[in-house]
Amino acid sequence: MEVLCVGGAVRDELLGLAIKDRDWVVVGATPEQMVAKGFRPVGKDFPVFLHPESNAEYALARTERKTAPGYKGFAFHASPDVTLEQDLARRDLTINAMARREDGTLVDPYGGQRDLAARVMRHVSPAFSEDPVRILRVARFAARFTDFTIAPETLALMSQMVTGGEVDHLVAERVWQELARGLMEARPSRMFEVLRDCGALKTILPEVDALWGVPQRADHHPEVDTGIHVMLVIDMAASLQAELPARFAALTHDLGKGVTPADILPRHVGHEQESVKLLGPLCERLRVPADCRDVAMLVARFHGDLGRVRELRATTIVKLLESCDVMRRPERFEQILIACESDYRGRTGFESRRFEAADQWRTFCTAIRAIDAAAIAKKCENPAHIPSAIHDARVAAIKMVIDQTR
Numbered sequence: 311m312e313v314l315c316v317g318g319a320v321r322d323e324l325l326g327l328a329i330k331d332r333d334w335v336v337v338g339a340t341p342e343q344m345v346a347k348g349f350r351p352v353g354k355d356f357p358v359f360l361h362p363e364s365n366a367e368y369a370l371a372r373t374e375r376k377t378a379p380g381y382k383g384f385a386f387h388a389s390p391d392v393t394l395e396q397d398l399a400r401r402d403l404t405i406n407a408m409a410r411r412e413d414g415t416l417v418d419p420y421g422g423q424r425d426l427a428a429r430v431m432r433h434v435s436p437a438f439s440e441d442p443v444r445i446l447r448v449a450r451f452a453a454r455f456t457d458f459t460i461a462p463e464t465l466a467l468m469s470q471m472v473t474g475g476e477v478d479h480l481v482a483e484r485v486w487q488e489l490a491r492g493l494m495e496a497r498p499s500r501m502f503e504v505l506r507d508c509g510a511l512k513t514i515l516p517e518v519d520a521l522w523g524v525p526q527r528a529d530h531h532p533e534v535d536t537g538i539h540v541m542l543v544i545d546m547a548a549s550l551q552a553e554l555p556a557r558f559a560a561l562t563h564d565l566g567k568g569v570t571p572a573d574i575l576p577r578h579v580g581h582e583q584e585s586v587k588l589l590g591p592l593c594e595r596l597r598v599p600a601d602c603r604d605v606a607m608l609v610a611r612f613h614g615d616l617g618r619v620r621e622l623r624a625t626t627i628v629k630l631l632e633s634c635d636v637m638r639r640p641e642r643f644e645q646i647l648i649a650c651e652s653d654y655r656g657r658t659g660f661e662s663r664r665f666e667a668a669d670q671w672r673t674f675c676t677a678i679r680a681i682d683a684a685a686i687a688k689k690c691e692n693p694a695h696i697p698s699a700i701h702d703a704r705v706a707a708i709k710m711v712i713d714q715t716r
Contacts, residue, residue, distance in 0.1 A: 311339040313368065314394065314409040314417065321405050324426055334368040335397055335409065338390045341370070357388035371397035395419045399435055402444045403451070403464075407434050425461075432461035439467055442476040446488035446514075449504040453495035460504065468508035477513045485514055486596045493557040498548055499541035517588050518561065520568035525576040532658040534576075536567045543656030552648045555605035558598070559649040560656070562589055563609050585610035605642060608634055609649045616650045619667045624708040627674055628701060636675050647671060673715070677707040 319332040336344065341357065348362035357370035372388035373396050394409060394417060401407040404422040411417065420434050431448055438444055445468050448460060460468075471477065492501035502518065505511035511519040522537030533539050540561060547560040566584025570577075589610050593603040612630055615622060622630075636643045651665040681703050687696045 311343065312337045312394075312411070314411055316398070316409045317401070317406050320408045320410050320416070321422070321426065323410070324408075324423065332366065334366060335371050335394070336368050337371045337392070337394050337397070339370060340390055341388075344368070344370070373397070373400060400437060401434055402438055402441075402447055404432050404434055429455070429458045430461050431455075431458050431464060433464045433467060436467075438464070439471050439474075439476070442471060442480050443484055443488065445471060445477065445505070445508060445510050446480075446485065446492075449501040449510075450488055450492040450495065452504045453492045453498050453501040456497045456500060465504075465508055468510070472509040472513065477510050480514070482595060482597045486598060489515075489596070490554055490558075490602075493544065493561065494548075494554060496548060498544045498557065498561075502541060502544075515592070517565045517568060517592055521564065524567050524570065526567070526578065527576045530657075532660075536564055539656060540564055542658070543652045546656040546661070547649065547652040550648055550652060552652065553645060555602045555642075556609075556645040556649040556652070558602045559606040559609035559646070560652045562592070562606050563613050563649065563653055565589055565592070565610065582611055582614050601642075605645050605649065608642075608646055609653075612646070613650050613653055616646070616671065617654060617667055619670045624705045624712060627708050628678070628704045631674065631678060631704075632701070637679065640675065640679075643671075643675065670715070673711055674708055677711050678704045681707055 313334055313336050315332050316335045317333045319329045322329050336359075341351065341359075344359045345351065349359035349368060350362070352358040352360060352367070357372055359368050359370075360366070361368060370388040371392040371394060373392055398407040398409060398417075398419060404420045404425045406422070407418075407420045408422040409417040416423070421432075425432050431451060433444075448464070448468065452458065452460065489501075492498055495501070502511060502515075505514065506519065506522070518537075518540070521540055522535060524536040525534050526536055526539065528534055531539055533542065540563075543560045543563070544557060547557045552560070562585070564581065564585060565588040566581035566586075567578045569584055569588070570579075570581060586607060589603075589606055592598075593606070598606075612634070615626070615630055619627070631643075634643050634646060647668045651668055654665045654667075655661055655663060681700070683700050686699050686703055687693075690696045690699050
């Protein structure tokens with residue numbers, strides 16, 4: 311029985327990166343031997359065990375066989391006669407198919423160290439094509455390891471998988487999991503560029519894929535192409551250290567531009583409302599968490615108004631702030647503002663510009679929070695008039711701020 315560290319921890323160690331988690335593989339053991347040593351089995355059909363003290367996961371060396379479409383369609387074989395090389399052969403990329411023995415010896419049967427040095431992501435074997443999640447993983451790794459390229463033969467295999475319909479069998483939860491992790495990487499645009507290059511984006515996120523080739527007014531968007539703009543926006547959100555809800559909003563804020571009638575291009579009148587219409591079904595399809603969905607919906611609906619704050623009347627400003635529920639959810643409004651700043655600065659030549667509108671909105675928020683709603687309620691003889699009285703007080707406070715700042 312031999313225990314080895316495998317996968318991402320070995321890769322990151324060789325790259326000189328901080329190691330977050332370690333994966334362990336056990337060669338030459340049976341489930342009964344693992345249990346006898348105090349390990350606790352995780353699942354009935356999957357050979358993974360929890361360490362009796364650290365609770366770290368230890369997996370028996372195994373091989374796998376494709377039995378059905380999708381990433382769940384596999385039969386696993388784990389036994390003491392499965393070798394380390396056989397276990398590593400089922401992994402996705404050579405850079406993830408290395409192991410480290412307890413004495414420090416590196417086991418690298420598929421050239422992972424060579425590909426690390428060359429900054430190349432290359433599939434281990436043709437078995438890569440049996441799991442469509444690997445397309446998403448490679449795209450996510452491209453967003454993390456920004457100086458790596460994808461081997462041409464690996465990209466070709468990914469394209470074949472798309473053509474063969476493997477991507478159609480992806481489960482919504484896994485798609486969202488990988489997309490969310492990719493959005494949180496250093497350069498999320500690379501994930502979507504890779505998905506476009508192999509043709510998978512059209513299946514996974516057709517609403518986003520439709521944005522490339524759609525023109526915008528050059529005076530507002532020097533980059534012109536909407537797809538390019540959205541990629542600049544999500545990379546800007548990453549550079550601003552935005553949280554996931556704001557990054558997802560940055561990705562989806564302009565979906566409506568993909569359905570703008572050709573006869574009015576490059577103008578996009580009403581694209582905010584169209585973005586909201588497309589975003590609802592997208593979030594339902596991918597089972598997007600509520601916090602990400604809500605921020606994205608509000609950004610899609612209001613990013614135009616939030617960017618032109620100086621043109622808005624006090625009543626419009628108050629209605630927008632009330633719609634965003636800034637009194638109860640001020641932290642969410644901050645995420646909305648970061649997404650809008652990413653939209654503003656995610657344009658060619660705008661990267662270093664200051665998004666002054668955000669300061670103005672924060673001033674407005676401070677003004678309406680200073681209103682004593684309880685005192686106003688006490689003065690209302692009819693309880694039904696309380697909401698309108700508070701609203702009117704907020705409008706008056708905003709008018710005062712406008713008079714002082716404009």
